Amino acid sequence: MNKRMVWVVFQKEWTDLIRDKRTWISALLIPIVIVPLLFLLIGYSMSKVEEEARAYIPFAVSAGTAPELIRQLAVIPGAVRLHPADLVQAIKDGTIRVAVEADVNAAQQIERERTFNVKLLYDPTNQKSEYAEEQIAKAIEHYAEQLMDQRLQKTGLTREWLTPIKMESQSVASKEQEAGTMLASVIPLVLLMALASGGMAAAVDLIAGEKERGTMETLLAAPVRAADLLAAKLLIVMLMGTASALASLTSISFALASGQSAEGGIGTLAALLSPAAVCLLLMVVLLSAAMFAGLQLMISTLARTNKEAQTLMAPLVFAALVPSYILMPLNPIDIPAYVYALPLFNSVAVVKEICMGQIEPLHAGLAITSSVIYVSAAIYFAAHFFRKERIAIA
Template identity: 30%
Template sequence: MNRSVTWTVYRKELTELLRDRRTLISMVLLPMVVFPLLFGVVGRFMGEAEKKAATEATTVAIVAGSIPEVFLAPIAKSGLQRVEVPDVASAVANKTAATGLSVSADQKSLTIYAEGTRQASGMAADKLRSALSEYRDSLVVEKLREVKLDASVLTPFTVKRENVASERKMGGFMLGSILGYVVILLMFSGGMYPAIDMTAGEKERKTIETLLASPARRTDIVLAKILACVTATYLTAVLTTTSLFLSLKRGGGTMKGMEKMVGNVPTDVSTIGLVLLTLLPVAVMAGALMISIALRARSFKEAQSYLTPLIMLAIFPSLLGGLPGMELSPALSLVPIFNASQLLKSILQGDVPLVSFAITNLANLSYAVLCFALAVRIFNNEKVLFRT
């Protein structure tokens, strides 16, 4: 292997990639805007949506004359305005009222109506339920006093649930569930166009013959192309990760209900370093695999049809790795993509299993070597390389 030749071809490939607008968009622009949009724009929209829902959660539908007088006071206490309608359920469904209430003839059963897809309806139903529950409890206390019993007989003991996970761990769990999916998706997307351009693209431009006619050995050429693709893929991962941690520091507090958890996710150098170290073997594997597949294509369009399903296939294990209840074990550390997604979640939670960390990275490096060997074999196949 000639290092100087490999370096020359590598620089040539990078120069051509940096001239391609599509590559720059998928490799640089998208990774830098994903998380600022998520934490900034989406967070603001969530806040605005909640404010709007609060202003709309003001009415309760009732059938005229169907609500006993004793329940009118709790309704008034909830702050909801009564709207008399012929049919409560239809009124809530048609947005005539935010929520609705009906009372059985014996006054033993109350039904609160809500439209599950509307946040305002849910908020109004919660207000009404809270007011009616408070009224019910006051009736119970009053009955107990009449028979000279203490209200504590109803609650001889209390049960509470305490989460022993720290806010940092909870925040890492929630962010880690989406980090693997987003980063891996963007990595494959960022490396796809470079892989196609350096293989099928060169076939279409008829420049691959010139490269093969040079003194460079085919192993050096394919290694340089893989390294260029890995550079694009890993740069996407670095920019995405940087965007995430910067967004956490500056805009994470805009996510409603997640301020404390998101704010406690560590953004120190060691955490970022472990994340990037985990993503490096994945980038090498992805680059080598995409070059291997794209080499078989006759045209740019055909290569796209080959690599698009690959990206879709990469989504499933990354999503699976972010699901609650999934834990990384030495055996699961051998599953590509899934292992990296799980490991990223563990890193953000501050609980890195060293054995699984080592197995994951070694496994992904092994897969990368196999993909490189496959690419070299394909590159040496004249029938594949020059088929039209």
């Protein structure tokens, strides 16, 4: 491979590419702007729903409910008692958010110091109804504790007599690792999405776009080897994908740091990313970018038009989602060793280990080795079809 020729072609292609605003929008502007905006919108929406749910809690009670229980519910901040004819339908319509069905003889059971049943009706598909059910349940539990204390006092006992064992749970994970759990779910997904989509516009334009514009014939007729041409184009697509991934990583860190979960943002990443972890993360990003670049250039070579190339590349974005969602609920210690040898899955698994500060050298080595093999295969097939394209045009 002629390094000087690769550099010349790279400069030419890069100059043409940076003039295309669409490339920069898809590779950098979208991850830098859209990702933080999505986090802010989600946070604002959730806080708004909780604020509205806290301010107004319409509820209803069934006939015969003990007056003392009703008084306990009425003192809940924002609670308003309504009297709909059909409790279930009122919940479905949103007129009320929770209904309390107590035994008809609840008042008599309280006087006799007996147990009575209470059923809460709510709509789990409605977040406000879920919040109302939670507040009503807490109030009823508080009332039950009051009744228990009164009965214990009559017998000369205390609540401690009922609890001979006090149980306490203690976390063995550091605060950084606990915060890293959330990052380990989000960051692999964002990184692979950025890597899959960041270089897509460049890959489409560099081969399928040139074929559609009729400039590919001129480029292939130049005294430049096909390998040099492909290497230059591969570097450009890799660069765009890597830039998009790093932009996404930076934007998501600032988005987390600017919200309520500031501990899960830049501070956590800084605490978990040792120099070795940074190097490993960069290797994973570069290898994943190279694999996506090879696949995208191969597809772009096979496609006859810009539109066809974009259509054929759409499954790559879906392919980036699959491993992220499958491994999202798993802790790194529960991920089988063979996963670190699977394409894309290995990248997600290693990034999860990095985010949680649980890097296993054996897993990292297996993931890097397998990724190198997959990258080599992707570049080989891209070069194969690119050479066939050159022969066909010649």
